[in-house]
Structure formats: structure tokens, C-alpha cells
Amino acid sequence: MNPGEHDLASSVRLPSPLVELRDERLELYGVELLLKRDDLIHPEVPGNKWRKLRYNLEAARGERFARLLTFGGAFSNHIRATAAAGYYLDFETVGVIRGEAHLPLNDALAYATGRGMVLTYLDRATYRRKTEPDVLARLLQQFGPCYVLPEGGSNGLAVRGCAELVAEITVDFDVIACACGTGGTLCWDCGWPRRGAACPRLRCAQGRPVPGRRDAAAAARSVR
Structure with missing residues (x-):
């Protein structure tokens, strides 16, 4: 954990709130609508991002990996969430981004680098082959041992x-x-x-x- 920072897991809000959405058009037909507010799980790792990362992070820790490597587009919420999780839980993070680099970085990638993520880029043809052994081998040769998360964390x-x-x-x-x-x-x-x-x-x-x-x-x- 980064000095002075809170433990991410202890700040996660689970179960997420279940909130009733009131609307007279629904009430007219006796319909009750409840919203599962997963957007409130964590301000930096919200929604299904924490749910998808949780057991992967435990596995990475259990297998003694210090670095996470994952994939996403230039506006990927998964890339942002992985960067945040790595920052709070003391993992190094690498984001493999689809397409060529553009400067200045957009808000999503700027946030990720601000949370310590190293970005690398694959052209779109190679990115389509990102799960193939030769592509993964080159990435791991470049960045060393990594716990590899698939695109979207799925x-x-x-x-x-x-x-x-x-x-x-x-x-x-x-x-x-x-x-x-x-x-x-x-x-x-x-x-x-x-x-x-x-x-x-x-x-x-x-x-x-x-x-x-x-x-x-x-x-x-x-x-x-």
C-alpha cells in the first residue's frame, strides 16, 4: 500500500445500496423498480470493475506477482480501474493500449499514468492477436513477470x-x-x-x- 493511502479493500462499499426509484407512471401499474447502485462501490474502482478485479487481485497476490498487465482501448474504464487498484494495493501496472500513441493523453489515460501505470501501445492488427503466445511473450519479455488480466478484466x-x-x-x-x-x-x-x-x-x-x-x-x- 502506498504510504499515507488507505487500503482499497477497506474502503469498498459492499453490498452496494439498493435504492427504490419512484415514478408515478410505474406506481400506476403497481411496478416497483429498485436500482443496485454499484456505481457507489468505490469512487475510483466503481461498478463491476471492483467485482471483476477483486478475486484477480487476490490471485495475483497469492501467486506473488508484483505487477499487473492488462489491455484496453484509449478510453477504457478497465484501464483506469486497474491503475487505481494497483496504486492503492501496491501493484505496478502496465496498460497495453489499442492503437498508436497520441499526445496529449486523454483524461482516461492521463488518470492511469497519474496512478502510476506504464502505457505501451500495439497497432490494431497486433492488438487483435493480443492473446496469442508470441504477442504475450514479447510483452512479458519487455515488462518482466506480470499477472495478465484480459481486456476488460473478463x-x-x-x-x-x-x-x-x-x-x-x-x-x-x-x-x-x-x-x-x-x-x-x-x-x-x-x-x-x-x-x-x-x-x-x-x-x-x-x-x-x-x-x-x-x-x-x-x-x-x-x-x-
């Missing part, structure tokens, strides 16, 4: 962290509406991270409805 440990969200919901519900960007979302039936394709058990493709709280909590436990 891997099995990230799924484990995100799946815990459902068990935090202590009220009964009928539907979960899960917003997603380019990173996709989770199948609440099995916890599979969906990226525009059906989960391998095909239940999403068959239009299976989102389960209630008890079934969803069981799905969360199944991917731990």
Missing part, C-alpha cells in the same frame, strides 16, 4: 465476483435488467459471460425467463 475470477451481486439482493424480485456495454453481461441461468451469443447450455436462446431471487442466488453460487 475471466473466470471476474465472473465469480460479478455473480455475487445477485446474492446481495435481499428482496424478492421478478426480473433483473442488467445494463451492458461492449463487455457483455452474465447469463443469470448459469453465470456464463455473454458476449452477444447464447450461453452454452442454450437456455438463453430458448427464451428462459430471468429467475427469481432464490434461483439467481443459486446460479451465483454455482460459479464460485
